[in-house]
Amino acid sequence: MEVKGIDRYWNPILETLPQEKLRELQFKKFKRIVEWGYNNSKLYRRIYDEAGFKPEDLKTWSDIAKVPTLQKEDYRDAQYKEPWPYGDSLCVPLEKVTEYHQTSGTTGQPVYQPDTWQDWEWWSESWAYILWAQGFRDTDRVFIPFGYNVFVAYWAGHYACEKVGCEVVPGGILNTEERLLKIKELKASALMATPTYVLSMAESCRNKLNMEAQDLNVQKILCAGEPGASVPTTKKRMEDAWGAKVHDHVGATEIGGWSYECTAQPGGMHPNEAFFLVELVDIESGEPIEEPNKPGKIIITAFDREAQPCIRFDSKDVSMWAEEPCECGRTFRLLKGGIHGRVDHITKVKGVLFSPVSVEEVVRGMPELGDEYELIVSKKGDTDVITLKVELEPETNATEEDVQPELARQLRLKTNLAYKIEFHPFGSLPRYEIKAQRFKDQRKHD
Numbered sequence: 001m002e003v004k005g006i007d008r009y010w011n012p013i014l015e016t017l018p019q020e021k022l023r024e025l026q027f028k029k030f031k032r033i034v035e036w037g038y039n040n041s042k043l044y045r046r047i048y049d050e051a052g053f054k055p056e057d058l059k060t061w062s063d064i065a066k067v068p069t070l071q072k073e074d075y076r077d078a079q080y081k082e083p084w085p086y087g088d089s090l091c092v093p094l095e096k097v098t099e100y101h102q103t104s105g106t107t108g109q110p111v112y113q114p115d116t117w118q119d120w121e122w123w124s125e126s127w128a129y130i131l132w133a134q135g136f137r138d139t140d141r142v143f144i145p146f147g148y149n150v151f152v153a154y155w156a157g158h159y160a161c162e163k164v165g166c167e168v169v170p171g172g173i174l175n176t177e178e179r180l181l182k183i184k185e186l187k188a189s190a191l192m193a194t195p196t197y198v199l200s201m202a203e204s205c206r207n208k209l210n211m212e213a214q215d216l217n218v219q220k221i222l223c224a225g226e227p228g229a230s231v232p233t234t235k236k237r238m239e240d241a242w243g244a245k246v247h248d249h250v251g252a253t254e255i256g257g258w259s260y261e262c263t264a265q266p267g268g269m270h271p272n273e274a275f276f277l278v279e280l281v282d283i284e285s286g287e288p289i290e291e292p293n294k295p296g297k298i299i300i301t302a303f304d305r306e307a308q309p310c311i312r313f314d315s316k317d318v319s320m321w322a323e324e325p326c327e328c329g330r331t332f333r334l335l336k337g338g339i340h341g342r343v344d345h346i347t348k349v350k351g352v353l354f355s356p357v358s359v360e361e362v363v364r365g366m367p368e369l370g371d372e373y374e375l376i377v378s379k380k381g382d383t384d385v386i387t388l389k390v391e392l393e394p395e396t397n398a399t400e401e402d403v404q405p406e407l408a409r410q411l412r413l414k415t416n417l418a419y420k421i422e423f424h425p426f427g428s429l430p431r432y433e434i435k436a437q438r439f440k441d442q443r444k445h446d
């Protein structure tokens with residue numbers, strides 16, 4: 001859907017504020033939240049005191065880099081004690097907390113996330129920017145095919161849908177086939193899901209229900225939770241399967257819904273610069289990166305979150321600034337290619353910097369291959385070996401011998417590395433319900 005004029009923006013003033021004004025506003029808000037954290041949380045006070053930093057040291061934009069960064073482990077260490085369970089990270093009296101969520105805990109003990117009612121309003125407001133930019137309007141019926149449990153993203157998406165006027169259908173409890181039938185019955189026009197699930201729903205639709213997902217009425221899909229919607233070949237697979245526009249979004253429990261792709265589909269995502277300070281820093285040195293096309297790590301501050309502030313949080317996500325502004329007219333910058341991966345996944349293999357997302361781009365770009373793949377880095381003697389497991393599409397006429405040389409060639413072009421390619425029968429690689437774990441680095445355990 002292409003919307004023109006002022007109706008394009010959820011907040012026409014903030015989303016088109018000249019960059020200079022935007023930086024002024026950001027600095028003011030940054031200073032305010034740093035003071036709030038220092039004055040109200042033992043966690044921030046400890047970290048800043050240890051680093052010899054005081055909020056009054058913040059005088060100009062370049063002082064921002066002096067503020068110590070916060071790691072996920074810092075939350076973990078501060079929590080699990082009184083006031084239970086948020087401990088030293090809590091900035092408000094416990095009775096002010098109205099929402100409980102937590103991280104999934106895939107990388108260790110979950111981080112608990114308290115929010116006040118004001119924070120919760122902030123969540124739905126920041127998500128409203130995302131939905132609006134992706135064309136969600138009051139005419140949409142949005143199906144959310146998950147049980148939300150204690151995970152924040154879809155709760156926030158749900159409330160923001162209501163805020164922009166959409167009708168929301170929560171699709172938890174049901175299994176995949178029942179969800180698809182519900183989408184068909186209600187003629188749902190929009191969907192929110194992880195790329196993994198968007199693809200596996202389309203596969204179930206074809207193989208189990210004998211229908212094509214593109215024959216349902218879904219016109220737009222908001223993706224979250226994994227980088228797939230910013231990988232052009234994965235996006236194309238989803239758009240082809242559903243006959244719908246697919247847009248990416250990135251958020252995190254500790255941070256908020258901080259970034260989104262707009263309907264211009266510029267090949268990147270806008271950080272919401274009215275709500276967040278998004279900095280790009282050199283992965284090794286931590287020096288700020290302002291120039292385009294240079295990969296760096298993303299450090300994020302949420303300006304207005306009071307219960308458990310998120311100040312210069314090390315997201316470990318990697319991206320780069322785009323050189324051109326987006327044609328949608330937003331003055332928020334663009335992160336080119338969305339999130340390219342995580343610092344802990346971008347590793348050196350045979351001395352070459354390697355990002356698993358580039359392999360996904362190649363695999364999903366070959367129509368003879370199915371959606372699933374698995375990537376394992378291991379060690380044989382002193383040599384790193386990368387094994388790529390793939391499946392042939394059931395309907396292809398191509399054989400393994402036809403596909404293998406082209407796959408190897410494209411992988412070498414894209415990543416400068418050689419792979420041990422294994423073909424597995426269709427349907428035998430693991431299928432994932434929500435987020436996939438397709439990359440395994442076994443060298444650390446050898």
Ligand SMILES: [Zn+2]
Pocket residue numbers: 262263264266270326327328329330
């Ligand atoms: Zn845009």
